[in-house]
Amino acid sequence: MSAIRRVQQWATFGRMWYLYDAKWQNPFDSADKIKEYISGTHKPIYHPLNDCGDHVVVINSRHIALPGMEWERRVYFHHTGYPGGASWTLAWExxxxxxxxxxxKAVYSxxxxxxLRRGKMARLHIFADDEVPNSIxxxxxxxxxxxxxxxxxxDHYTDEEIKSFPRIFDWPKDYVIPN
Structure with missing residues (x-):
């Protein structure tokens, strides 16, 4: 086996680190994509009993977007194990x-x-903003x-982009567009 082929084979078994930006993304749809990389199903050597997944670094989790009324309707359940220890928490809380x-919680579910689930979750690194430690x-x-x-x-569009935007009808020449 040549040296190049051997290095390619080693890279297949090595754990890679991937970055995912969760800004304005639905976390439940993103969890499907992240799950592929954490469990290793995107690799050609995948086997269900083999733990060959990669590390995933998720940034901007503070800016996720839930569809519709999900912030008010989605409820997370927790029980302490003691009588009367049940609690329900809304997604926005x-x-x-x-x-x-x-x-x-979306990726975990x-x-x-x-x-193998807890070991796979150890390879998920989530940060609220885009500030990631240099070691990662x-x-x-x-x-x-x-x-x-x-x-x-x-509010991020420039005045030139606003003026050059195509209009359905043309404004009269003497009309001033309010800001």
């Missing part, structure tokens, strides 16, 4: 307490329910593509 928990940035080797494009805010 949980997100306000810790911005990484909604994404973490998507993973297979077996003994040094390891990054790839990026996972976002599922939907991040929309541009209206």
């Amino acid at each position: 949980l997100h306000r307490k810790d911005p990484t928990l909604v994404v973490r 998507k993973l297979d329910k077996n003994l 940035l040094e390891n990054l080797s790839g990026q996972i593509r976002q599922l939907r494009a991040v929309p541009k805010r209206l």
Whole structure:
């Protein structure tokens, strides 16, 4: 076996580090994509009993977007184990307490329910903003593509872009567009 072929084979078994930007992404759709990389199903050597997954670094979890009324309707259940220890927390309350928990719980629920799940979750690194420690940035080797494009805010458009935007009808010459 040549040296190049051997290095390619070693890279297949090595754990890669991927970056995923969760800004304006649905965390439950993103969890499907993140699950592929954490469990290793995107690799040609995947086997259900083999733990060959990669590390995934999720940034901007503070800026996730839930569809419709999900912030008010989605409820997370927790029980302490003691009588009367049941509690229900709405998604917006949980997100306000810790911005990484909604994404973490979404990925955790998507993973297979077996003994490998906690080990796979240890390879998920979630950050509320885009500030990542240098020790993690040094390891990054790839990026996972976002599922939907991040929309541009209206106040981020320049005046030239607003004026050059196509209009359905033409304004009269003496009309002044209010700001």
